[in-house]
Amino acid sequence: MSVDGAVDVVSVEHLSKSFGDLRVLADLSFSVHQGEVLAIIGPSGSGKSTLLRAITHLETATGGSIAICGTRILDDGVYADKATLRSALLKLGLVFQDFNLFPHFSVLRNLTEAQVRVLGRGAAQAREVAVALLEKMGLAGKAAAYPCELSGGQKQRVAIARALALDPQVLLFDEPTSALDPELTGEILEVLRGLAAEKMTMVVVTHEMGFARDVADRAMLIDAGLIVEEGPARELIDNPRNERTRAFLKRFSRSGRT
Amino acid sequence: MTKMLEAMLEGSVVSLEIFSLTLLFALPLALPVALGRMSANRLVRAPIDLYVLVMRGTPLILQILFVYFAPYYLFEASYDRFTAVVVAFTINYAAYFAEIYRGGIQAIPRGQYEAAKVLGFTRADTFFRIVLPQVVKRILPATANEVITLVKDTALAQTIGVAELFRVAQNASARQFSTTPIFIAGVFYFVMNWAVSEAFLRMERRLEYYR
Numbered sequence: 001m002s003v004d005g006a007v008d009v010v011s012v013e014h015l016s017k018s019f020g021d022l023r024v025l026a027d028l029s030f031s032v033h034q035g036e037v038l039a040i041i042g043p044s045g046s047g048k049s050t051l052l053r054a055i056t057h058l059e060t061a062t063g064g065s066i067a068i069c070g071t072r073i074l075d076d077g078v079y080a081d082k083a084t085l086r087s088a089l090l091k092l093g094l095v096f097q098d099f100n101l102f103p104h105f106s107v108l109r110n111l112t113e114a115q116v117r118v119l120g121r122g123a124a125q126a127r128e129v130a131v132a133l134l135e136k137m138g139l140a141g142k143a144a145a146y147p148c149e150l151s152g153g154q155k156q157r158v159a160i161a162r163a164l165a166l167d168p169q170v171l172l173f174d175e176p177t178s179a180l181d182p183e184l185t186g187e188i189l190e191v192l193r194g195l196a197a198e199k200m201t202m203v204v205v206t207h208e209m210g211f212a213r214d215v216a217d218r219a220m221l222i223d224a225g226l227i228v229e230e231g232p233a234r235e236l237i238d239n240p241r242n243e244r245t246r247a248f249l250k251r252f253s254r255s256g257r258t
Numbered sequence: 259m260t261k262m263l264e265a266m267l268e269g270s271v272v273s274l275e276i277f278s279l280t281l282l283f284a285l286p287l288a289l290p291v292a293l294g295r296m297s298a299n300r301l302v303r304a305p306i307d308l309y310v311l312v313m314r315g316t317p318l319i320l321q322i323l324f325v326y327f328a329p330y331y332l333f334e335a336s337y338d339r340f341t342a343v344v345v346a347f348t349i350n351y352a353a354y355f356a357e358i359y360r361g362g363i364q365a366i367p368r369g370q371y372e373a374a375k376v377l378g379f380t381r382a383d384t385f386f387r388i389v390l391p392q393v394v395k396r397i398l399p400a401t402a403n404e405v406i407t408l409v410k411d412t413a414l415a416q417t418i419g420v421a422e423l424f425r426v427a428q429n430a431s432a433r434q435f436s437t438t439p440i441f442i443a444g445v446f447y448f449v450m451n452w453a454v455s456e457a458f459l460r461m462e463r464r465l466e467y468y469r
Contacts, residue, residue: 058372086378094376100369103468104391113387118378148469166377 007070009034009170009201010055010092015064015074017047017054017225024050026225028064032170035199037192039206039216039233043248047225048205049097052172056094057085068092069169090118093163097175099155101147107134107158108143111165119166126165133161137191153184157191170201177208189215209252213237221245262430262439269426270446272340273412276422277450280347280408287348288355295360313353319414322346326418343415347408354404362397363389395465402458406451423447 010032017025024047032038040048053059055066063077071088073080080088102110111130115121121129134140137157147155156176163171173192177185189211195202196215206212212219212233219233221242229242240246294306313321326342329335366389374384416425427443 056376058375089376090378092376096369096373098369100367100373102370102373102388104388104395114377114379117380117383117387146468162377 006034008032008067009069010203011065011067012055013065015051015054015066016062017050017059018062024225025054025061028222028225028227030220030227030230032201032203035201036217037196037202037204037215039204039212039219040222041206041209041212041219041248042222042228043251046222048222049174050225051222052094052174052203052205056092056172057089058094090166091169093166093168093171095156095159095163095171095173095176098179099147099152099159101155101158101162103147105146106143107139107145107147107150110147110158111162114162115165129165130161133164134158137161151184152180153187156180156188160188160191160195170203171195173202173204173206175205175207177206207252209237209249221248223248262434263442265426265430266423266439266442266446269421269423272415272421273409273423273446274450276340276343276347276412276415276420277409279344280351281405283344283348284351284355287352288359291352291356292359292363295356296363309349310353310356313350314357318346318350318411319417321350322414322417325349339418339420340415342418343420347411347415351404351408355401358397358400358404359393361400362393365396366392395462395468398458398462398465402455405454405458409450409454410447 008031012031013029015025015028016023028051030038040051042048050059054061055068057073057079060079061074061077064074065072065076066074068088069091071080071084073085073088079085102113105113108127108130111133112123112126115126115129116123131140131143134143137160139154139157139161142150142154142158147158150158156179160171160176176192177188180188185208189208192202192204192211193215204212204216214234216233218231219236220230221228221236221240221244223244229236229240229245231241236245237249240249291306291310294302295310297303297306322343325346326339329337370388370392371384374388379388412422413424415422416428423443423446424440427439430439431437
């Protein structure tokens with residue numbers, strides 16, 4: 001529960017995940033509130049991506065609890081039944097680093113297929129939703145194109161539209177600009193800014209410190225599977241309190257990636 | 259001459275029948291075989307592994323003999339030779355096709371499954387709507403190879419006395435002390451495989467709209 005009593009969109013308690021002997025997530029607890037943008041930062045291999053993958057059930061957590069919009073999908077290391085899991089996970093949208101569009105489907109069908117097959121929407125309605133989203137993403141002319149005909153930035157915008165087409169309660173982004181040429185990252189960050197302005201709840205794993213600082217409401221630094229520091233994004237990035245946060249951000253500004 | 263050509267035409271029909279029936283049965287049968295070979299369950303995997311090992315590890319000609327004669331020696335049951343040929347070809351080719359399918363399925367990036375899962379697709383929808391269409395595109399060249407080999411392998415049906423094209427040609431050749439019938443048979447196989455290659459190239463071109 002957040003301060004005002006509304007149910008958190010995502011609530012994670014004591015989450016842990018090990019690959020064999022390797023402990024990737026140690027003991028993480030945090031919540032994502034309705035309408036906020038949470039940036040997750042941290043060094044490579046810190047567990048950021050695994051955290052998103054555990055929340056979306058692409059990885060099986062080893063222990064802890066996860067609730068999505070009040071529905072517990074993981075309770076002290078035990079997963080809910082298939083039906084509960086499935087319907088709760090539909091409230092999450094995930095955008096991958098390397099897009100994972102369906103190459104054999106047109107852009108339009110990438111957006112309509114799940115609406116029809118998963119949500120049971122009619123073809124006409126699904127199409128309407130898809131066309132509106134493509135327009136919003138500045139891809140109105142690309143409905144008939146195939147993913148291989150698009151630039152990386154366009155692919156990622158299609159992937160974002162594909163996730164949005166299912167009306168998720170929260171969008172999770174796993175380094176959405178890391179697979180893009182530097183000159184293309186701007187267009188994706190612009191889309192994320194637009195969604196933030198609409199109060200879309202988002203969790204963004206990112207190396208774009210400038211973006212995290214300016215757009216995210218909160219930021220969280222993860223290192224070695226633990227939350228090192230958490231707070232208002234601007235404050236955390238401009239005036240980190242923790243020594244490890246300071247060291248991490250320093251490395252970043254030196255490598256010029258902020 | 260016309261009589262010889264007539265006989266050869268009949269023989270070529272038998273070859274075509276073996277060819278078509280083998281594809282009709284082996285292409286679909288190979289799918290569960292491929293999936294079984296990728297199963298996490300060892301009890302499912304082990305017998306299929308053995309089946310593929312035997313089918314690829316022994317001569318097709320021996321398999322044809324076995325399929326036809328084993329029921330006779332074991333149960334004194336004899337049955338239609340043509341049926342035996344189709345059964346032998348089907349189980350042999352299903353093993354090869356299955357390996358091609360497996361290669362194709364395993365070449366689909368994990369991200370496709372992950373995207374499908376996150377979007378809520380069922381496992382069946384993920385396989386049949388997202389994975390399989392992409393597999394088909396990838397396996398077409400390797401499948402064409404196998405299908406072309408099948409056209410030529412039909413000549414092995416004569417092992418148990420089925421009068422397919424090559425047997426008819428050999429008989430005619432012996433009767434006439436001439437190699438012409440065998441040469442004509444060669445032209446037939448060539449034309450047949452030309453058509454097969456052309457058909458596969460067309461299918462590949464139809465799937466060229468995406469990468």
